[in-house]
Amino acid sequence: xxxxxxxxxxxxxxxxxxxxxxxxxxxxxxxxxxxxxxxxxxxxxxxxxxxxxxxxxxxxxxxxxxxxxxxxxxxxxxxxxxxxxxxxxxxxx
Numbered sequence: 828x829x830x831x832x833x834x835x836x837x838x839x840x841x842x843x844x845x846x847x848x849x850x851x852x853x854x855x856x857x858x859x860x861x862x863x864x865x866x867x868x869x870x871x872x873x874x875x876x877x878x879x880x881x882x883x884x885x886x887x888x889x890x891x892x893x894x895x896x897x898x899x900x901x902x903x904x905x906x907x908x909x910x911x912x913x914x915x916x917x918x919x920x
Contacts, residue, residue, distance in 0.1 A: 830913070832912045834910040838906065843874060846901060851893070860881040860884065864877070865877040
């Protein structure tokens with residue numbers, strides 16, 4: 828199992844979440860090996876996304892789809908690019 832954690836800075840967390848629910852969630856659901864996707868409002872203009880996939884290819888595909896979707900749909904709200912960390916899940920509960 829693999830995971831991707833992406834951190835973003837935004838001017839409007841609520842609007843980012845709304846657009847993601849309407850536009851990105853249907854896209855990420857199409858990635859066959861994605862087991863879970865979470866968007867976390869960390870407050871103060873910060874939010875994180877967490878994608879969990881069965882394999883590394885699923886994580887890489889999710890990162891690629893997210894990058895394209897964010898640049899097309901959130902460019903007016905996102906400050907700079909995200910910080911992205913990908914890796915193998917080594918413990919879980």
